[in-house]
Amino acid sequence: MKILTIVGARPQFIKAATVSRIIRANPAVHEILLHTGQHYDENMSDVFFRELNIPIPDYNLEVGSGSHAEQTGSMLKGIEKVLLKEKPDWTLVYGDTNSTLAGAITSTKLHIPVAHVEAGLRSFNRAMPEEINRIVTDSISDLLFAPTNTAIKNLANEGLAGITHFTGDVMYDSVLYYKEWIELDPEKYKTAGIPEKYLLATIHRAENTDNPENLRNIFRAFSRLGQEIVLPIHPRTRKILRSAVTLPENVHIIDPVGYLQMMKLTMDATKVLTDSGGLQKEAYFLQKQCVTMRTETEWIETLHDDWNIITGSAPELIEKAAGSPHPTAPLQQGFGNGKSAEIILEKLLRF
Ligand code: UD1
Ligand code: UDP
Numbered sequence: 496m497k498i499l500t501i502v503g504a505r506p507q508f509i510k511a512a513t514v515s516r517i518i519r520a521n522p523a524v525h526e527i528l529l530h531t532g533q534h535y536d537e538n539m540s541d542v543f544f545r546e547l548n549i550p551i552p553d554y555n556l557e558v559g560s561g562s563h564a565e566q567t568g569s570m571l572k573g574i575e576k577v578l579l580k581e582k583p584d585w586t587l588v589y590g591d592t593n594s595t596l597a598g599a600i601t602s603t604k605l606h607i608p609v610a611h612v613e614a615g616l617r618s619f620n621r622a623m624p625e626e627i628n629r630i631v632t633d634s635i636s637d638l639l640f641a642p643t644n645t646a647i648k649n650l651a652n653e654g655l656a657g658i659t660h661f662t663g664d665v666m667y668d669s670v671l672y673y674k675e676w677i678e679l680d681p682e683k684y685k686t687a688g689i690p691e692k693y694l695l696a697t698i699h700r701a702e703n704t705d706n707p708e709n710l711r712n713i714f715r716a717f718s719r720l721g722q723e724i725v726l727p728i729h730p731r732t733r734k735i736l737r738s739a740v741t742l743p744e745n746v747h748i749i750d751p752v753g754y755l756q757m758m759k760l761t762m763d764a765t766k767v768l769t770d771s772g773g774l775q776k777e778a779y780f781l782q783k784q785c786v787t788m789r790t791e792t793e794w795i796e797t798l799h800d801d802w803n804i805i806t807g808s809a810p811e812l813i814e815k816a817a818g819s820p821h822p823t824a825p826l827q828q829g830f831g832n833g834k835s836a837e838i839i840l841e842k843l844l845r846f
Pocket of ligand 2: 699758770772
């Protein structure tokens, strides 16, 4: 069986690393890897391939940055050529980026079945580009791999139960697997030159970076918190930051880091403040309280007992959440058993 895996953005490299490792261990499957080139900086792309032993992509479309239409349009053209040449049995797409959308549309129009990993996530906020990407991708895919029961319910509500399978979350698999690597040599993954005690923050969502008021509010909150904050900065945020805000002294901006270093940063942080989808879950899996600077989350399983607190960008809400006691309640199950990738492969082979 031939599978064409399509990735393009940072969180997809991390998800594909885990699934591709399992796929490639099965001699009955031949995986072709296509990188759209949506993310291209060394520290947004190559570092993940190198560190996580992801095979070098067979194709890199090098589409780069642009408006939604420019970026997605270039991907459609490039992916179509590869699909026509490779004629895979399955196209495998991940998450909710423009690379996901382009992969699903191109493949389905060529009558090549599409399987979507991380299907069924919904914020119910159609102003998010990711929400549009998810809804379209799920509605045209042939096989939907749902990471949580909430995702299962969302897909059932959209009439997609017949093609939906619970797999668990591949990012949970990733945390379990790579945590062992870090524990073997923790010093290797430590970030130099940062404070001993810190809050870990990331910001990159369009709703925060494209709205200077939201960004200013977030940094106002950071300043008021007074604690040291380490912020590995997404290039999108770096671009806007200088013109939009005055950086408080307690905020330490660092370049984006690799996944293993990021996981170590999370493990050593007091708490996490973020608008990232992936980092909310990693904080939960690693038992760090998370403050989510968005108005909603797709990962509602993380919200119990204040493990994850939704604040939007209002400074007083961020401050209150960051000051709340660290939860002691046990984590609830709900993201599978750490074998999501095996389940995905088994379904692909069966269908
Ligand atoms: C994309 C995804 C988002 C995901 C995020 C993960 C879409 C619509 N959004 O958002 O769902 O959470 O990736 O990080 O697909 N840039 C660089 N170098 C790079 C990559 C980006 O400088 O290697 C800059 C460019 O100025 C670019 C901007 O970041 O215009 C945004 O990049 P883009 O891939 O369009 O969206 P993300 O915000 O990264
Ligand atoms: N991440 C990373 N280095 C960083 C920031 C984030 O490796 O400097 C990882 C993070 O641990 C998570 C993934 O990138 O696994 C999340 O990606 P991002 O926040 O860019 O996208 P989202 O998950 O919101 O789509």
